[in-house]
Amino acid sequence: MADCVFVVAEFRGGDFRRVSYEVASEGRKIADALGVSLYGIAVGSGVTDKASQLGFYGVDKVFVADDPALESYVAETYVPVIASIIEQADPAAVLLAASVDGKDLSARLAARLEAGLAQDCTEVVCEDGALKAKRPIFAGKCLAWCEWAEDALPMISCRPNVMDCRDADATREAEVEAVAVEIPEARSRATGLELDTSGKVELTEAEIIVSGGRGMKASENFSILEELATELGAAVGASRAAVDAGWRPHSDQVGQTGKVVNPNLYIAVGISGAIQHLAGMGSSKYIVAVNKDPEAPIFTKADYGVVEDLFKFVPAFTEEVRKMKSTC
Ligand SMILES: Cc1cc2nc3c(=O)[nH]c(=O)nc-3n(C[C@H](O)[C@H](O)[C@H](O)COP(=O)(O)OP(=O)(O)OC[C@H]3O[C@@H](n4cnc5c(N)ncnc54)[C@H](O)[C@@H]3O)c2cc1C
Structure with a gap:
C-alpha cells in the first residue's frame, strides 16, 4: 500500500x-x-x-x-x-x-x-x-x-x-x-556554473515575453523589443530564423529546438507562427501577435492580433506603456 x-x-x-x-x-x-x-x-x-x-x-x-x-x-x-x-x-x-x-x-x-x-x-x-x-x-x-x-x-x-x-x-x-547516502565517485563533474548576470529575466521563468522573428530584419532592431521588454519587465525571446541569422543567441530561441515557455503574456513580433515555433509557446496564457501580413498563421493562435508594420507599432506601444506607468 x-x-x-x-x-x-x-x-x-x-x-x-x-x-x-x-x-x-x-x-x-x-x-x-x-x-x-x-x-x-x-x-x-x-x-x-x-x-x-x-x-x-x-x-x-x-x-x-x-x-x-x-x-x-x-x-x-x-x-x-x-x-x-x-x-x-x-x-x-x-x-x-x-x-x-x-x-x-x-x-x-x-x-x-x-x-x-x-x-x-x-x-x-x-x-x-x-x-x-x-x-x-x-x-x-x-x-x-x-x-x-x-x-x-x-x-x-x-x-x-x-x-x-x-x-x-x-x-x-x-x-x-x-539522509546518509553513499555518493558514488563520478567520472564527470561540473567545474563551474556560469550564471547569467545580465539581470535579464530567464525565459522559462518569465511572466511576460516579447519575442522577435525574421520580421525584425537586423540584430540592432531588437533594441526596440528590449525597450518594450524593459517597460513591461519582460524577457526577450526569438524565433529560430532570428537566431539562425545571428541576431540573437541560441539561449533566446523559443520553439521545438529551443525553449518551451509558458508566460502569462507572449508578444510575437514579426514571427509567422510556424508549427515549430508554436511548439515552444503555444501554451502561453495570452498570445499577442504583431505582423503586417493578416494571413500569417500566428493569428490563428493569437488571442489578440495587430496587423501593422512592427517598426511603427512597437515604439508607439512602448510609449503608451511608459505613459500608463507614469500615471499609475
Ligand atoms: C526541425 C525543425 C526545428 C525547428 N525549430 C524551431 C524552433 O525551435 N523555433 C522556431 O522559431 N522555429 C523553428 N524552426 C523553424 C520554423 O520552421 C520557421 O522557419 C521559423 O520559426 C520562422 O521564423 P519566423 O517566424 O521568424 O520567420 P518567417 O516565417 O520568415 O516570418 C517572418 C514574419 O515576419 C512578418 N514581417 C516581416 N516584416 C514585418 C514588419 N515590418 N512588420 C510586421 N511583420 C513583419 C512576415 O509577415 C512574416 O510573417 C524549426 C524548423 C525545423 C525544420
Missing part, C-alpha cells in the same frame, strides 16, 4: 527554483486526493537550511542529501542518491520539474526505478485513486493523456510555469531529515 507521494526539488544558487514550488503544490493536490503524505527530496550543497521551506508549499517532510559533492547536477551522483531515497519508501507517484536538468534526471530515474515516465506534463488529475497526466505531443499538435498500469510507479515531470503554485504559508515548515 503506497504511503506517500515524492516531489524532487531543484536547488540552484543557494535557493530552490520556482518550479520546485509548483511541483510541490501539484504534489500536495495528488497526495491529498490519495490520502497519503507528501515527501520532498532536496539534494545539493548547503540545501539543509532551506529544506524546511518546501513545507510552505505543502510538503510534509523533506529528505535532504547535503554534500559539497552534490553542488551541481551531475547524473552520476544525483540519480543513485535520489533513487536510494525513493526506494526506502513505497510511493504512489514521483513528481519532478520538466526543466533541463529535470528532464535528464527523470528519464534516468525512471529507468533505474522501472517507473513509467510521463515527461513534460501540463496537467495531472486523480480519478478514483488512479493518476492521469496530460502532455503535449507532436510539437504541441496533440495532447495525450497518460495512465499507468496498476503495479507501475507513475513518474511525472511537470512543465514549468503551467501548474498553479500555492501561496507560501510561512507557518507551515516541513520536517527535515538528513
